[in-house]
Structure formats: structure tokens, C-alpha cells
Amino acid sequence: MTESQDNAIPAQGDHGSDVGWFDTKFQMAEPEYLAVARAADFQRGWHVLDAGCGSGSFLPELAELVGSTGRLTALDLAPENVATVRERVEQWGFPMPLETHTGSVTALPFDDQTFDALWCANVTLYLSDAELEKAIAEFRRVVKPGGLVAIKEVDLAVTRVNPAPTGFFWHFLEATQEISVQIHGALRSQNLKRWLERAGFGSVRQQTTLIERWAPLLPVEHLYISGILAWSAKYALQTDLAREEIAIWEKLSSRDSVDSLVNHPDFYFCEGIILATGYRPS
Numbered sequence: 001m002t003e004s005q006d007n008a009i010p011a012q013g014d015h016g017s018d019v020g021w022f023d024t025k026f027q028m029a030e031p032e033y034l035a036v037a038r039a040a041d042f043q044r045g046w047h048v049l050d051a052g053c054g055s056g057s058f059l060p061e062l063a064e065l066v067g068s069t070g071r072l073t074a075l076d077l078a079p080e081n082v083a084t085v086r087e088r089v090e091q092w093g094f095p096m097p098l099e100t101h102t103g104s105v106t107a108l109p110f111d112d113q114t115f116d117a118l119w120c121a122n123v124t125l126y127l128s129d130a131e132l133e134k135a136i137a138e139f140r141r142v143v144k145p146g147g148l149v150a151i152k153e154v155d156l157a158v159t160r161v162n163p164a165p166t167g168f169f170w171h172f173l174e175a176t177q178e179i180s181v182q183i184h185g186a187l188r189s190q191n192l193k194r195w196l197e198r199a200g201f202g203s204v205r206q207q208t209t210l211i212e213r214w215a216p217l218l219p220v221e222h223l224y225i226s227g228i229l230a231w232s233a234k235y236a237l238q239t240d241l242a243r244e245e246i247a248i249w250e251k252l253s254s255r256d257s258v259d260s261l262v263n264h265p266d267f268y269f270c271e272g273i274i275l276a277t278g279y280r281p282s
């Protein structure tokens with residue numbers, strides 16, 4: 001994989017202002033997301049960089065964790081997301097300083113050893129392998145010796161949708177992982193611990209949390225899950241998956257299809273979240 005620009009779940013560039021999608025995703029999984037952010041072990045008084053902040057969904061929790069003696073910096077590639085964060089920060093009225101920057105995780109516009117810790121959520125899947133290597137080197141560069149780097153990413157390897165034929169989602173992943181940077185990146189997340197270890201981080205840990213949702217879905221759950229499956233269907237329909245599975249993907253490709261799997265009374269969806277953390281050696 002060398003390009004990071006496949007037609008995408010809203011992420012950056014031409015999709016970068018889809019704040020509605022980022023908010024939907026966050027609201028759908030808020031309890032699990034907040035638990036994962038807390039598990040990263042940010043400390044009061046720290047200066048934390050939110051790298052790839054999107055619409056700023058995690059900033060209130062980061063503000064809570066670092067407290068009034070802490071400090072936050074938020075960076076995103078898309079200037080429109082940075083503008084949204086600026087507006088929201090005015091409304092949130094955090095008690096600590098918060099700076100915003102436009103820039104890439106692959107070339108962070110900060111001096112060496114600026115931060116006590118770095119948080120990067122739902123961003124690495126947009127990066128090719130070469131870009132991820134650069135980003136992790138940048139994360140290591142901008143945290144202080146002993147500083148914490150925490151990466152949260154979706155783990156597609158544990159995604160399950162039911163009721164469906166055995167191996168339905170696995171067949172999809174096998175068929176599409178080389179045609180989409182994001183699918184490749186969201187499968188690679190299961191190895192983030194190894195990426196951090198190879199980059200020289202110490203005390204590296206990784207844990208997986210499952211987000212499980214059952215019918216009847218709440219409106220926000222339906223919105224997110226039907227959206228993610230409709231996006232996946234765009235790729236599934238480019239493959240030579242079995243006819244029975246293609247028929248399911250065809251219905252999933254339209255969010256409004258009444259007889260889509262998402263509307264089945266026994267529908268179940270499971271998505272994994274990886275949290276990988278490591279410390280820059282002192």
C-alpha cells in the first residue's frame with residue numbers, strides 16, 4: 001500500500017468537514033471510547049497532543065484527565081476540522097490552555113520533546129505502512145523522554161455481523177484488504193504493539209475492547225452501522241465473493257434498504273478497538 005487516499009469513510013481532504021460522521025461514530029461508541037481513553041493512563045498536569053483530532057470528540061475527556069494544571073494541543077490535517085475544534089473549544093470553556101494546529105502526523109510541526117503524552121485516535125487506518133512508520137517516528141520525537149504515546153484504532157479483524165453465513169465478514173476482508181488503504185490499516189491495527197516496539201518504545205501494552213450492539217438499534221447505532229456497512233459494500237461489490245454473500249452486500253449498499261441485514265430483528269454487530277501504548281525510553 002502506498003497511497004492513503006481511497007474513497008473513504010469521511011477522513012480528510014474532501015471528506016474532512018464531515019464533522020457529522022465523526023460525531024455519529026463517537027456517540028455510537030461513547031462508553032467504550034471513553035473507557036479506552038481513560039485506560040491510556042494520562043496524568044494530571046500533563047501536556048497532551050491530540051494528533052488527528054477530527055471534530056475534537058476526545059478533547060473534553062482529555063481535558064478532564066489532565067485537569068486545570070494540564071495543557072492540550074490539537075492537530076489535524078484538515079483545516080476545516082481545526083476550525084470546528086476552535087469553535088467548540090470556545091463553547092467548552094476548558095480551564096487549561098488549548099492550542100490548535102493544522103498539520104500531518106507524518107511531519108509534526110512541533111519541536112522535539114514538546115509533550116508529556118500523545119493521543120492518536122482513529123487516524124492510523126488512513127496511513128499507508130510507510131506513512132505509519134513516519135508517524136510513529138514523529139510521535140517518538142515530539143514526546144519527552146519517558147513520555148507516553150497512546151494509539152487507538154479500529155480492529156477490523158474482530159468485526160462480526162449476524163445473522164450471516166459463516167465467515168461472511170472474513171471473506172470480505174480477505175477480498176478487499178489489498179484494494180483499500182483503510183481496510184488494510186484497520187486490519188494492521190492488531191499489530192500496533194509490534195510497530196511501537198520496533199520503533200523503540202518501552203513498556204508497550206495492547207488491549208482490545210469490543211463494541212457490541214444488538215437489534216433493536218438506537219437511531220445513532222443504526223446510522224453508524226448502516227453507514228459503515230454501506231461503505232464496506234462499495235468494496236465488496238468490486239470482488240468475486242460468493243453469489244449469496246454479494247446478495248447480502250447489495251442490500252447493505254443502500255442504507256435505506258428495508259430488508260438489509262441491519263434491519264433484521266436478530267441483527268448483531270461487533271467492532272473491535274485496539275489501544276496500544278508505549279513510553280519513550282528516558
Ligand SMILES: C[S@@+](CC[C@H](N)C(=O)[O-])C[C@H]1O[C@@H](n2cnc3c(N)ncnc32)[C@H](O)[C@@H]1O
Nearest residue numbers: 011012052053054057076077078104105121122
Ligand atoms: C475518523 S477521524 C478521527 C478524529 C478523532 N481523532 C476521533 O477519534 O474522533 C480521522 C481524522 O484524521 C485526520 N487525518 C487523516 N490523516 C491525517 C494525517 N496524516 N495527519 C493528521 N490528521 C490526519 C482526518 O482529517 C480526520 O480528522
